[in-house]
Amino acid sequence: MTTLDPKPTDTPSDGGTVTPSRSTGTNATRVIGIAAAVAMAWLVLFALVISPADVNQGESVRLLYIHVPTIWVAYLSFVVTAVASGIYLFTKKHSLGWDRLAGASAEFGVAFVGLTLIVGSLWGRLTWGVFWQWDARLTTTALLFVAYIGYLAVRRLGGSHQQRAKRSAVVGLLSVLLIPLVHWSVVIWRSLHQTASIANTEGDIKMDGTMLFTLFVGVVAFSLLYVWLVMHRTRAMAMEDMLEDRGLDVALAERRAEGAGR
């Protein structure tokens, strides 16, 4: 899953060797990528073949094994975005590395909330008979999705890297406040959506062992995938910023040269 090849592979006509430029891959991303791929394969095997059908929901319970991990990773992404945003804002250094981590994490968070909504609506069609209801959990999740699309839009408003970082850090810190609302929406309001089977207030787990294991595999697989994606994306964003700076430097140098030539 990685593109890193540290060995010189090409021999030019002058007899020397050319070291290929390094991409965003490292040994760490390679290990995490392989682990994520293996865990995903395990997830598909357990979710679609080994785990049993549910007494009440039948085969549709198999959607649980992607629905729950995707929203878990989305929550994780947005919490990482908020923490990185806070570190950027409240430390003296104002390191752009934290801003890039926040941005990369939010991108994948939005994608995973989107997947949660798609899979959830298909599951809703099977269990409730409709794809969508303006139910508390569904509506607050849709609101979370829209809020983070707004966050990504704010990141693209333009200006310097520091301006981008400061603006988006504020939005990142505010948007994360929606997560408790989404999570507790099924408790606060009457909802079609079931309450938590694992992280519930009674502290008991209402799930068969194989189903629980499959869900655990799903959470691990998606978490590893998230780490792999974020590592690659933050590095790519660092290179995008460097290229933008370089382009700006070239443009400034050209303008200065033009000015000197007059």
Next chain:
Amino acid sequence: MIAIMEDAGFILGSYVVTFAVIGGFVWRAISSGRKLGKQIPDDDKYWT
């Protein structure tokens, strides 16, 4: 087991959509990393 699964279209469709999106992100991560990596000197990459 999958062949006799009830509502297989919805269930398998959900998995296909999920893994297609994941595949898209993985492809994008690798290809953009390669493309950008060629334009930046290795010394400027903090992870190398």
